[in-house]
Amino acid sequence: MAETTNAAELHELGAAECLSLISPGGVGRVAFNGSDGPTILPVNYRVIDGAIVFRTRAGGAMDEDLRTGIEDLEIKIAFEVDEIDVIRHEGWSVLVQGPVHHVADDEVRGVADPGVQAWAGGTRDHYVRIIPQRITGRRIQAL
Amino acid sequence: MAETTNAAELHELGAAECLSLISPGGVGRVAFNGSDGPTILPVNYRVIDGAIVFRTRAGGAMDEDLRTGIEDLEIKIAFEVDEIDVIRHEGWSVLVQGPVHHVADDEVRGVADPGVQAWAGGTRDHYVRIIPQRITGRRIQAL
Numbered sequence: 001m002a003e004t005t006n007a008a009e010l011h012e013l014g015a016a017e018c019l020s021l022i023s024p025g026g027v028g029r030v031a032f033n034g035s036d037g038p039t040i041l042p043v044n045y046r047v048i049d050g051a052i053v054f055r056t057r058a059g060g061a062m063d064e065d066l067r068t069g070i071e072d073l074e075i076k077i078a079f080e081v082d083e084i085d086v087i088r089h090e091g092w093s094v095l096v097q098g099p100v101h102h103v104a105d106d107e108v109r110g111v112a113d114p115g116v117q118a119w120a121g122g123t124r125d126h127y128v129r130i131i132p133q134r135i136t137g138r139r140i141q142a143l
Numbered sequence: 144m145a146e147t148t149n150a151a152e153l154h155e156l157g158a159a160e161c162l163s164l165i166s167p168g169g170v171g172r173v174a175f176n177g178s179d180g181p182t183i184l185p186v187n188y189r190v191i192d193g194a195i196v197f198r199t200r201a202g203g204a205m206d207e208d209l210r211t212g213i214e215d216l217e218i219k220i221a222f223e224v225d226e227i228d229v230i231r232h233e234g235w236s237v238l239v240q241g242p243v244h245h246v247a248d249d250e251v252r253g254v255a256d257p258g259v260q261a262w263a264g265g266t267r268d269h270y271v272r273i274i275p276q277r278i279t280g281r282r283i284q285a286l
Contacts, residue, residue, distance in 0.1 A: 027227050031174035031183045036277055037240045040174045040183060040223035080183035084170050097180045134179055 013137035018094040021081070021137065023047045028081040030054070030130075032100070045079070052079050052096055052130040053103065075100060079130050094137035096130060103127035156280035161237040164224070164280065166190045171224040173197070173273075175243070188222070195222050195239055195273040196246065218243060222273050237280035239273060246270035 013021070022028070025046040032039055043054040077100045084091035107127075156164070165171070168189040175182055186197040220243045227234035250270075 027225075027229055029172055029183060029223060029225075031181050031221060033176075033181070037219045038174050038176070038181075038221035039240070040172060040221045040238055042223075042225050042227060042234075042236045044229075076180045078174060078181035078183045080172060080185075082170075082172075082185050084185060086170055086187075091185075093185045095183055097182070 009141045009143055011139045013139055015135040018135045018137040022094050028079055031078040054128055056126045089142045090140055092139040096132045096135050098131045098133035101129050103129050152284045152286055154282045156282055158278040161278045161280040165237050171222055174221040197271055199269045199271060232285045233283055235282040239275045239278050241274045241276035244272050246272050
């Protein structure tokens, strides 16, 4: 699985290792086709029962775009987390792909704890869940 | 433009401020529709003449997906840079949307300097340029 290059070694990571890397939660990025084209936005997330859960602001740009997609059909989005040391040229990145769902009101209590704050703070009352269908990742290590 | 929330203030940033934030280069993330669906990958980038330039590994997953898209038609991708302080709950993110082009061989000399290293290191000999069509950003400041 290792691929040797001039300055660094690239390893593909297995799904279990990827899940373990992202399980502490924190800041990730979601990508979806928004009304202005492909869109990437940072979110504060947690991993709950193997799913990625994050909040969006009701009525905000991401909510409107995601809501349209979700209500039309089951759309697949991308979620990415990385930790990259620019100086040492080392790090990892994990990509989760899967369908996105709004968390139903009667489920919100289960995910609405202080650990899932929207990174923009304030009132963000739409909870969104990504069910991972494909989890891939890479680790780069300087030689 | 300021939107007051419980714990933080969200400001939309103008295009000029966004460009100034991302102009030092570093690690950003690109999103595009890959063969396995929406995909986000980290890249090491520079801003050259107002365009985002990064390298991909020839024959790598991103190159194949992007190449297919680029050769079929002019595809639009998303590029994001952020700097988020999780502890202080402050930071900014910038989103660039625009068409992506392979840099022609005779232009490579102009962009192929050590400042545009692929973050995975090694030999990455496809240079890709995103021409910004839309630049948006947000800054979050704790109150």
